[in-house]
Amino acid sequence: MRNMKYLLLSIVFVLAFAKAGSAQSNSDQKAEELLKKVAQKFKSYDNLYFTYKGNFKNVKNSINTDIQGDATLSGQKYNVNYMGTTFLFDGNRQYVINREDEQVTISKPASEDDGITPSNILSFYEKGYTKKWDILQDVKGRKIQYVKLIPIKSDTDYKNVLLGIDKQSNHIYNVIITEKSGTVVTFTLKSLKVNEPLAKNTFRFDESDYPDFDIEQLD
Template sequence: MIHNLKTATCIVLAFLAVSFVQAQDAKKLLKEVSAKAKSYDNIKIDFKYNLNNTKENVSQDTRGDVTIAGEKYVLNMLGATTMFDGKKMYTISPEDEEVTISNYNPRNDKQITPSKMLTFYENGYRYKMDITQNVKGRKIQFVKLIPIDSNAEIKDILLGIDVQTKHIYKLIQTDANGTKYTLTVNSFKTNQPLSKTLFSFDESKYASDGYYINKLD
């Protein structure tokens, strides 16, 4: 009995020790990724995006691109453009000929926006090392993130990180309802020459083109 108890205790302690080491290794790697992302003046990412829900038999693939400079970004996806200038969010839909303008409140923002994609994991998650994959000669280390908030809509997130460049290669988010969102980076460019007006919204231009300007409080 005593022998079995000692054996069980040793197994538990060994498991906790391994879990702690994995968490520390994951934390170190994520800090390196965050520091690398923040060192750039801007980042341009071309990506592939997949939404999949097997229960609802839904699978959707699309491509897009995003340019990020600090908190500001311009995202092109699903035929629409979303721009954030640091204060307001602009969603431009050519198909509907409509622009929606809303004020940004960080307290109400729980989504992983493009500007937060590279650093969102800094708060609110527990993490540990997951599998390692070889993708066309690149070593991709996955880190699993689990929200600290047990009521979070997100079940878990897998971040695939290029070990050599410290760039995020893949993000796989699984929601509590089983919906899985996968973003795969096709190209990752940094410190690109950007137009000075890239993050500036010209309301008069769209108004003159006949767009309906929908301003939300």
């Protein structure tokens, strides 16, 4: 579950962006303005579907793990496939569906005080980060502008986050999270579709679909 927060963090950056501060340098203002453009674009969509690839790397601990998955989001509802587990939120309850263990866990979404979760993806980013204009890279002909996000609180697990934005489309290209432990987590969007017709059961859990699963209600 701990690694799940990194995927949720990437989703956060797809959907939610901070308000401008009162005292900023010109470069910080540029970062705010770019984030606002991205925010306006993504918030204009009724729903979105994206596929992603990711990597967890820690040289000291000999960790180098690749992952991939997909996510569908509409408002606060989500259906996320991550490392073989489906995370489903219907607007009221979260369902964690682990097919390998044949187990479903049902719970209320975590409160905003518990950290970054899909339940606060539209609000968490409004506070808690200093935004800095960073490098511009050419990635296969695409101009990717990075904004560095530095947590204001000192008790977070991560040191900083780099958010890569495609300057032509104003879409997220990737998210690079550097942990205080030395672990670097990278998420890159492979494809993105918006305002597609969604199946009625996209965000709905039907217990009859999991007849042999152990279903646990936590609250």
